[in-house]
Amino acid sequence: MVSSALTALTVPGTAKASTSAESYTVWHWNVAGNTLNHGSATNGMVRAAVASIVARGASFVSFNELCINQYQALVTGLRNAGWPADGANFARFVVTYPATSGGPCSGKDYGNAIFSKQPLGAAERISLPDDGKTEKRKMLCAPLEARPRLRFCSTHTTYVDAYRSSQLNAVLRKLEAYHANGDTVVIAGDFNLQxxxxxxxxxxxxTLNTPNNRGNTGRYRELDDADPNDCPGYGELTVSTPDSKGACGTGTKLDMIFAREDKITGTYSGDSLAPPTTCATNPGGLCSDHRVLLGAVTLS
Structure with missing residues (x-):
């Protein structure tokens, strides 16, 4: 069942004490800015996002499928809500489909964005292997200005099956390169895979080995991967309309928040939030075909 509260969990055998550990709340949403919201910044989606970010006390925020005017409206809305500590330096955008007549977002730029409650440093915009589509998939990352070894990233990888592995591998290589350089990284996004x-x-x-997710060889934990009440190893659905798919038949999960397990201290948790239904111009009022994914983690 999708809950509104976060369940705290401990990384088995991997938690490490750290005097510099800090706790963060990560908020991610694929908003279908063009597909469902048709490039509108005034139909209720932006307002719902700002209200949720503020109410949930988010530290980091990730958006996929966002039109540039929606991004600008989010910047204004979050600033007016008093959410960022520095209203001039808390948001970054990456274009995946540039403005063009006949393109998405009524011809405006389209892409992904990150926001941070604390000021951000310079962003890095990494191109992923070309999947042959007009939209060029990217990975967007930026460090905290006051903690430059902590980076937050967002990505939205391809649905084209022949290119899934190459894009996922490129993202993972970049994460591991950051790690090798001494950085701690959190990444959120729609990975277009379960x-x-x-x-x-x-x-x-x-160390994650459940009937729902086994045979793993990596070093990352997804913040909703160990809840004993919601398909352990898989997590809660992130599509807006429940279906009978997923490892436990409780719904499809495509959105994830990853952190390297050796950087996680103590407990971590995840939750899938029911989507807002206040976007009157959309079928059923749904503001997106994805749910908000929320995570909490303490990182060294």
């Missing part, structure tokens, strides 16, 4: 896909075995830690 957690029990073999293509994600290199992400999920080998």
């Amino acid at each position: 957690p029990n896909s073999a293509r994600l075995d290199g992400y999920y830690s080998s």
